[in-house]
Amino acid sequence: MCSASSASNDGLLKALNDSQRYLDIVHKAELSKHDAEWLIDTTVSNFANYYNSGFIEYRKSVAEAGDFAAVEWTGRGATFKDVLGREYIDCLGGFGLFNLGWTHPKVVGAVQAQLQKSPLPTQELLDPLRGMLAHLLAEITPGDIQYSFFVGSGTEAVEGAMKLAKLYTRKSGFIAAVRGFHGKTTGSLALTGKAIFRRPALPLHNNIYHVPYGDAEAVEQQLQVAREVGNDIAAVVMEPVQGEAGAIVPPDDFWPRLRQMCDEYEVLLIADEVQTGIGRTGKLWGVEHWNVAPDIITSAKALGGGVMPIGAFMSTPKIWSVLNSNPFIHTSTTGGNPLACAAAIAAINVTLEEGIVEQTAEKGDYFISHLKDIAARYSDIYTDITGKGLLIGQHFVNDDIGYAVASGLFKRGVLISGTLNNSRVIRVEPPLVITYQEIDTILNRLEDTLQELRTSASLFVADPAMPQALKEVTLAGESAIGGIAVA
Known part of the structure; x- marks a missing residue:
């Protein structure tokens, strides 16, 4: 019977060999038929045994595409190829990641250039790209939005927006929409309006109220009740157009009325633009369809140009004062790293330059x-x-x-x-x-x-x-x- 240490050593040796095999695949621009078939079988096996077997069942129409499952490999523009060279038109866009398509050369080039200098920040010195990106976002966001904080994903951006709203207002409650989607970490999940995601993780953040999307009267009624019974509301959080619910567009008076009501009841208005932002709806920001300036905006997905993950929550100098007075009250080790910021700077440039x-x-x-x-x-x-x-x-x-x-x-x-x-x-x-x-x-x-x-x-x-x-x-x-x- 082998000892625990020898078994561990055997596992480490296998990991060394497997990692080298995987790196060999990473460095290959083209795959032979044998390598491609090996990669497909290995990918299906790895997902089933080490990641999440449910994905194989869920992606049946993809995993059972012909004799071999479709495993993504490379793409350009709105088309991509799987490892066997089968070509597809991408009508999914990574749920909003690929606004600029796959591997836009200007975005890729910016990341490659930054990679040669500094991929991650020191955490102590001032990293210039973070400042550059914050400046650009101040130039392109509506209203008086001026300050930004950078994270790695959309759900983190929503979490940050919630925290900022609570710090500024000193209130804890939020109003969100039925069937809305804001993320799956516990704070953002509390806002998400789908029981299938929320129920297994209950209890979540309390003092959260959901109303039918697009129903301004329901929002106002909730604000009135909250005021009367003492449920302090920090903010109303809505998507300009509901994405996961199925591209649901609200009535044209909805966002202007939200702005009016939030001012009247002294609560903040948060626009979750993680999916709608950076041009997806035919405006740079979804709220611009209704000429509304929210107090806080979140962004992610397309902000990274389809190359790097990055998210942001942004607000006005007045609201941001609670972060300026204590810059360490909200931090992130890898959020807003130089590679992600380089991608976002390039993404903004391309979005504007190419119309x-x-x-x-x-x-x-x-x-x-x-x-x-x-x-x-x-x-x-x-x-x-x-x-x-x-x-x-x-x-x-x-x-x-x-x-x-x-x-x-x-x-x-x-x-x-x-x-x-x-x-x-x-x-x-x-x-x-x-x-x-x-x-x-x-x-x-x-x-x-x-x-x-x-x-x-x-x-x-x-x-x-x-x-x-x-x-x-x-x-x-x-x-x-x-x-x-x-x-």
């Missing part, structure tokens, strides 16, 4: 109008098309219809977003640099998918694994389409 925001507004109008035409012709399948810019929701008549569309599109070389929890709405969220030719290709492949599903309805009935609700739709003589579950 990305204006392009997005035009492409969004084009895409939405054509999707509405399709929805009208398949009115027994679609209930609505919603969204602004290139944050678009396809709404179907039921959840089960979701799976076949995204699966059919993926087989046709289009990756579209889905979620385990709600396939009734499928987001269309491509890189903002997508071309009109690529949009037309997606629309054509969507038509092909719908037509095939309609003409092959009998095949669905014969499939014992087909969801019961979809069988019932087919047996009733209705046409059926679907897509991977999307949040």
Whole structure:
């Protein structure tokens, strides 16, 4: 029987050999067929055994793409290839990461240049790129926003915004929206308005109140009740357009009324622009559709240019005074590191230089109008098309219809977003640099998918694994389409 130390040494030797094999793959620009097949098998095995086996089941339409699962490898613009060289149009955009597409050369170049100098800060000296990025954000954010703090993700940005609001107002409560999404760490999760995420982690941050999104009267009623019973509210937190809920656009008077009410009741207004910011909705910031200046803005996802992870929460000098007076009350060892800041500086530059925001507004109008035409012709399948810019929701008549569309599109070389929890709405969220030719290709492949599903309805009935609700739709003589579950 071997000793614990010898077993440990055997494990370390295996880790050394495995890590070298993995590094060899990392350094290869191209893979042989043998290497590609090995990488696919290894990736599926590693996810199942060491990361999360649920991902394999959830990503079935991807993991079972032909004889070998689709494992991402490289991309440029709005297209990417898997390790076997199969090419896809990206209509998911990393849920908002890839506004500038895959590997934008100017963003990659900025990170590579900074990498040769200093990848991480000393923590003691002043790192110049953090100051540069903060200055740029002050120039491009609405209203009197001037100061920024940098983190590594959107949920951290929301956590920081909540903390800032509590420090400034000396109140603890928040009003958020049903079906809103703000992150999954415990503070931001308390704001998130979906039971499937919140319930397993209860109890969360108390003094949180959820109202229907877009219902200004419900917000005001909650503020009135809070004032009467002493539930001090620090801030109202909303997405300009709800993303995970399915690209839900509020009534045009909603954000102006929020601004008015927050001023009247002396609470802060926080715009969670983690997904909508940096051009996604056809404005640089989503709140600009309604000419509203919030007190605090969060940003992440696209801020890193699709190359580095970075998030930020930003506010006015008056509110930021509570951080200026104690700069160590909120810190991050790796947030706002030089590589991430270099990527964000380049991302802002490219967004402005290439007119990305204006392009997005035009492409969004084009895409939405054509999707509405399709929805009208398949009115027994679609209930609505919603969204602004290139944050678009396809709404179907039921959840089960979701799976076949995204699966059919993926087989046709289009990756579209889905979620385990709600396939009734499928987001269309491509890189903002997508071309009109690529949009037309997606629309054509969507038509092909719908037509095939309609003409092959009998095949669905014969499939014992087909969801019961979809069988019932087919047996009733209705046409059926679907897509991977999307949040």
